[in-house]
Amino acid sequence: MPTPARLHVAHALHEVFGERARVPDIWDRDLGEDAHLAQALLGLCLRRWGRLQAWVKPRLKDPDRGVPLGTQVALAMGLAQLAWLPGVGDHAAVHEAVELAATRDLGFAPHKGLVNAILRRAAKDRPALAAELEALPAALDRPPAARRALEAALAPHGAGHGASLGVGDELEALWTRLQQPPRPAFRSLRGEAPDGLAPDPDLPGCLRLEEGAPFPRPWLESGAGMVQDRSSQALLAYAWDRPVARILDACAAPGGKTTTLALRHPGAALTALEVHPRRAARLRQTLQQRGVAAEVIQADAAEWLETTEAAFDLILLDAPCSGSGTLQKHPEWPWLAHDDLPRLTGLQRRLLAAAAERLAPGGLLIYAVCSWLPEEGSAHREWLAEARPDLRPAEVWPASLDAPAPGGALRAGFRPHPLRWEGEGFQGFAVARPR
Ligand SMILES: C[S@@+](CC[C@H](N)C(=O)[O-])C[C@H]1O[C@@H](n2cnc3c(N)ncnc32)[C@H](O)[C@@H]1O
Structure with missing residues (x-):
């Protein structure tokens, strides 16, 4: 055997x-x-x-x-x-x-x-x-799905953007990068981080495992720290200084971003939705272990949002998606069936429309997916701009995450360059509701 x-x-x-x-x-x-x-x-x-x-x-x-x-x-x-x-x-x-x-x-x-x-x-x-x-x-x-993801990752940045590489070379370079197993990133939640974790020089609060250091399993299991990809950490480093009293994390499990939201806005009332019963139960447990006070509701976020009367000052919609941006961590991704993209994009749009309705005056809505595919991100952004002209793009992320930008300019879209940024492929955007 x-x-x-x-x-x-x-x-x-x-x-x-x-x-x-x-x-x-x-x-x-x-x-x-x-x-x-x-x-x-x-x-x-x-x-x-x-x-x-x-x-x-x-x-x-x-x-x-x-x-x-x-x-x-x-x-x-x-x-x-x-x-x-x-x-x-x-x-x-x-x-x-x-x-x-x-x-x-x-x-x-x-x-x-x-x-x-x-x-x-x-x-x-x-x-x-x-x-x-x-x-x-x-x-x-590289089956066709992989090629599509790579092209989608590079397309918004233009051919050879800021580098001496042509389109084909960039695609090869990106594929080569994605073939290396990813280096995990961490976040400390309380107390001192264990030896072997060093600050990431480019991302405040982010910790990286030093060469040869043991994986900090006991620290993670104690709830004093968590694994969180660099892209998620950068996404949640949005610049927003208006008052936030009510937060909704619409698709919350396993709870990494819920935890960060609680740390960023202590004292705010935090509601976390998750549709899958087992994931909701695990989310509840994880948040409790980390000392995060949140009301966890097991529900379909679209239905819940369409029936609630509550309004929120901050809504995070980290939507279910194809996960094309995670193919470094999930090397099986290129080989999967990918036949549920129409269902996913339909659900994303329904969630987005419903979330936009529940945004309080002066509130901020952040939409994000760990996918590079345009139909899961930029297409929704364009649709929302037409459907809800009352919502304004909110410039909350550094104009260039992956290279210094002049004058600390901000932008309303989140899209790190896949070759210059070490982290999962994410895209997102932020809109605010005027008072
Ligand atoms: C991208 S993951 C969220 C990751 C999470 N924000 C974090 O950072 O830990 C999307 C989550 O949404 C859940 N989900 C999928 N469809 C949903 C729906 N209709 N309503 C609420 N949650 C949903 C999935 O089960 C999954 O846990």
């Missing part, structure tokens, strides 16, 4: 390539020490899936015949270990992949011999295998 770490990786790959579904957040729970190997292996298989399959193809007897997913998974895992994980011995990489191929649910037993033969040959010269895989075009690992 393959080790639990490899079984978990195989399960995750079947989920992505069989079901076109996301890797569940807690897929590597209970793996203990082996979680590192599993994470590295899954990341390699997802990020280089196209090249791994292309390398195998000419080595098959009948390259034009479809290869069962069980065989693809066993081969990809075996090859990835041989090529890029030097700490894994030849025997473990080959033998476990062959065992995997023989399992009923995750493999394809008739191909056990084929998997064995291909991997044994590949194991004879691991550096050559790595070189051959690296020499295949990187574009093989």
Whole structure:
């Protein structure tokens, strides 16, 4: 039987390539020490899936015949270990992949011999295998959805914006950046941050893990700190000095931004909505553990907003979205089905329209998505400007987040340059309701 770490990786790959579904957040729970190997292996298989399959193809007897997913998974895992994980011995990489191929649910037993033969040959010269895989075009690992996300990420900034790169080079550079596993960012909520966390020089309040420092799990579990991506931190560093007494976080779980809102506006009454019961329960628990006072309501935000009479001085609508901006953290993103974009954009617009209705005079509405796709952000902004001319763009973010701007100018759109900004791909905008 393959080790639990490899079984978990195989399960995750079947989920992505069989079901076109996301890797569940807690897929590597209970793996203990082996979680590192599993994470590295899954990341390699997802990020280089196209090249791994292309390398195998000419080595098959009948390259034009479809290869069962069980065989693809066993081969990809075996090859990835041989090529890029030097700490894994030849025997473990080959033998476990062959065992995997023989399992009923995750493999394809008739191909056990084929998997064995291909991997044994590949194991004879691991550096050559790595070189051959690296020499295949990187574009093989980019299905159309990935290319679309990259183009959407770069488009608003113009070709070669401020750099000597052309459009194609920028796209390659961005793809290369997104293939590196992300470095987490943190925020301290109370007390001293533990050793190993250093201030981010460009983002006040943001903490980064120093090279070689242990992941601060006990600190996070105690509720004294949280993981929060740099883009989320920059989004919530909006400049707003009008009074804020009532805040609505319309799509709140897992609660990172709710926590920051509470820290930024102590004393304000904070309402947090979340539609999914389990996520709402976890949100309640997390906020309690962090000492954040908020009323958590499990509800569909659109329905709730359309029926409430409450008005808010600050509304954050961190809307559900395709997550195209998170493909560095979620390397499976390019391979997902992406068939729910029309539902998502419809929901985003409904949420936005309803949130705009509940903005108190003098209030601020911030809309954001962790996606680069224009239909999830800039299109809604244009629509709102037409539908609600009474709301004014609110200039609350530095004109250029990723480079110093003259005179501290501000703007009403949030859109860090994907090549000059280290953080998730976010876009957002802010509008205010005049008094
Ligand atoms: C982008 S996430 C929010 C992340 C959160 N603001 C944070 O920073 O921790 C969007 C959340 O909205 C929730 N959601 C999706 N549809 C919703 C709806 N109709 N009403 C309320 N919440 C919704 C999702 O379950 C998800 O937890």
